[in-house]
């Protein structure tokens with residue numbers, strides 16, 4: 654097997670991000686690339702950092718605990734760690750020391766636990782994104798928001814939960830995150846990205862709070878997500894190659 658050329662893959666991805674920005678009248682600096690390094694070794698993170706990546710996404714606390722020291726002791730540039738997976742309650746206390754931002758807060762219970770951990774540790778508010786399930790897929794985490802445009806009761810619950818989360822001390826809620834269904838044609842994911850952006854727009858008006866970030870788009874569908882307003886794209890395989 655030929656080794657994965659991370660710097661080359663990164664340049665290709667950055668070119669595709671720039672082209673998608675161009676098509677949608679945006680500048681590339683409005684899109685943050687989060688390189689998803691889950692199940693990849695510290696050496697891969699260091700290679701990507703050397704090629705200019707600042708933001709990394711990981712989805713397991715234990716895994717980053719192992720990689721964190723190795724990366725941080727060797728890296729020459731700034732690294733920002735994003736938690737992009739579900740967090741088990743008993744692991745919340747490790748979050749603020751390992752991660753710089755939690756991009757997938759998927760329940761009020763988790764938000765409250767994180768808030769309490771940050772407040773108890775007297776740490777600055779943790780940048781946070783709220784995960785929303787707009788596709789309605791049963792296997793997806795996040796606040797249930799499928800059909801929110803046509804069902805006022807769905808929207809009311811989401812709005813109430815987001816209002817409660819934004820009021821918690823210790824959390825700096827910056828926006829929303831979603832995962833689109835895994836489909837072969839990225840166009841099929843477009844309605845999910847539109848629904849997340851429109852939900853964000855509605856919440857901003859109704860709650861009078863800024864929610865500038867939209868984390869949406871992965872290897873299969875990031876260009877469509879950018880066209881629909883993504884400010885963060887989470888890309889793993891296109892940079893690091895297939896995972897085992």
Ligand SMILES: *Cc1c(COP(=O)(O)O)cnc(C)c1O
Nearest residue numbers: 689737871872873887888889890
């Ligand atoms: C693994 C993962 C990604 C990256 O997926 P790729 O298809 O490798 O780009 C993005 N977001 C989340 C939440 C993930 O778990």
